[in-house]
């Protein structure tokens with residue numbers, strides 16, 4: 001049984017944090033001169049102007065897990081997805097369902113990245129960092145959809161888990177994207193090495209559990225989904241208290 005229509009969602013993300021962009025640039029807290037600050041702000045603005053953050057989110061019930069070649073394999077009902085490895089064994093322990101999501105900034109972002117690679121190495125790096133920060137914000141917005149669905153079912157979510165983390169291999173990407181029909185809906189294509197185009201795309205899983213998990217949110221303070229939360233505006237929270 002599946003829930004979530006899997007329609008294409010557009011996310012309105014008006015800003016990204018300059019500190020996040022600096023972090024992606026490898027900045028370690030040293031002083032940033034005003035000229036660089038101005039350049040970062042201009043590239044962030046350009047990134048927001050050209051990007052079209054969009055995503056698809058679907059929720060699938062967990063099916064009985066199995067083993068393949070002596071390795072744990074998690075499965076989701078109604079899908080061909082196989083989620084192998086010890087990371088998935090731990091992550092899916094106690095999960096009732098899993099939110100599967102893909103988000104992207106779109107081809108205009110990709111074209112701008114390529115254009116900057118020919119015109120300015122500095123702007124290319126800053127734009128790339130801004131785009132990395134922006135696509136993670138899009139993933140936060142998609143995760144907020146899973147959190148709402150979990151709350152409506154009386155379930156709790158865990159942190160987001162992407163292929164390539166732990167021992168979950170990138171080889172799950174083709175089936176994951178096919179499960180969401182992400183190539184047709186979002187225009188995400190995969191290379192032979194499982195890298196996505198547009199490069200600023202993210203796929204992830206979000207587990208839904210009957211009991212709070214170690215990293216289940218206990219407060220709205222510092223929540224990555226805060227700006228996109230669909231519960232707080234209605235006076236509810238994902239951790240069972242009224243806001």
Ligand code: SF4
Pocket residue numbers: 144147217218219220221223224225226229230231232236237238239
């Ligand atoms: S903002 Fe609060 S209610 Fe919304 S997802 Fe975050 S912790 Fe849950």
